[in-house]
Amino acid sequence: MKSSNQLNHNLSARIDVIQGDITQQQVDAIVNAANESLLGGGGVDGAIHRAAGKQLLEECRTLGGCSSGEAKITKGYKLPAKWVIHTVGPIWRGGNNGEDDLLRSCYRHSLNLAEKKGIRTIAFPAISTGVYRFPLDRATKIAINEVKQFLRENLSFEQVIFVCFGDDSYRCYFKNVSELVPLRGIKN
Ligand code: ADP
Numbered sequence: 731m732k733s734s735n736q737l738n739h740n741l742s743a744r745i746d747v748i749q750g751d752i753t754q755q756q757v758d759a760i761v762n763a764a765n766e767s768l769l770g771g772g773g774v775d776g777a778i779h780r781a782a783g784k785q786l787l788e789e790c791r792t793l794g795g796c797s798s799g800e801a802k803i804t805k806g807y808k809l810p811a812k813w814v815i816h817t818v819g820p821i822w823r824g825g826n827n828g829e830d831d832l833l834r835s836c837y838r839h840s841l842n843l844a845e846k847k848g849i850r851t852i853a854f855p856a857i858s859t860g861v862y863r864f865p866l867d868r869a870t871k872i873a874i875n876e877v878k879q880f881l882r883e884n885l886s887f888e889q890v891i892f893v894c895f896g897d898d899s900y901r902c903y904f905k906n907v908s909e910l911v912p913l914r915g916i917k918n
Pocket of ligand 1: 750751752753763764772773774775777819855856857858859860861862863893894895896899
């Protein structure tokens with residue numbers, strides 16, 4: 731058996747960027763960029779509820795909503811993913827209203843919740859960069875840096891996939907991962 735020293739120090743192998751639909755991802759958990767009601771919405775939230783089926787909404791009704799920066803977990807129902815982690819990103823209000831910290835907190839709380847549930851592979855959308863209008867490049871750097879920090883501290887966590895819906899998002903993540911994540915094989 732490999733020891734944790736041999737495994738998973740390699741950040742670039744554990745962070746992936748793809749262009750696609752998060753509802754199709756074969757991972758332990760997908761993350762939903764939800765709103766505070768947790769009762770469904772547009773964008774990625776609507777897509778996840780449509781793909782998971784009505785039971786997801788029924789479970790969400792029992793959760794009592796979720797504050798911005800926090801995260802809650804449900805089952806995935808008809809999704810390929812076993813779990814959905816619902817987090818509420820900040821609405822962009824110019825950048826001086828705690829938006830960066832709240833977005834960081836979304837990633838951190840989602841990952842901590844995943845770790846507690848024994849989840850080892852997770853897919854994130856670009857939280858807050860749609861209807862909530864957080865600037866894409868700034869949000870992308872926050873997402874990558876928070877994930878890097880978590881993976882360094884949790885060596886048994888296998889894979890984080892950033893799922894980009896559009897071309898702009900994919901290009902932005904690709905560029906930032908190339909700059910912020912050390913190349914395969916180099917410890918950092
Ligand atoms: P928010 O309200 O947090 O801004 P949105 O759902 O409006 O949430 O957008 C967040 C991001 O999710 C955007 O980059 C949007 O393009 C993307 N997105 C929308 N649908 C999907 C999907 N099916 N899979 C992955 N990402 C998606």
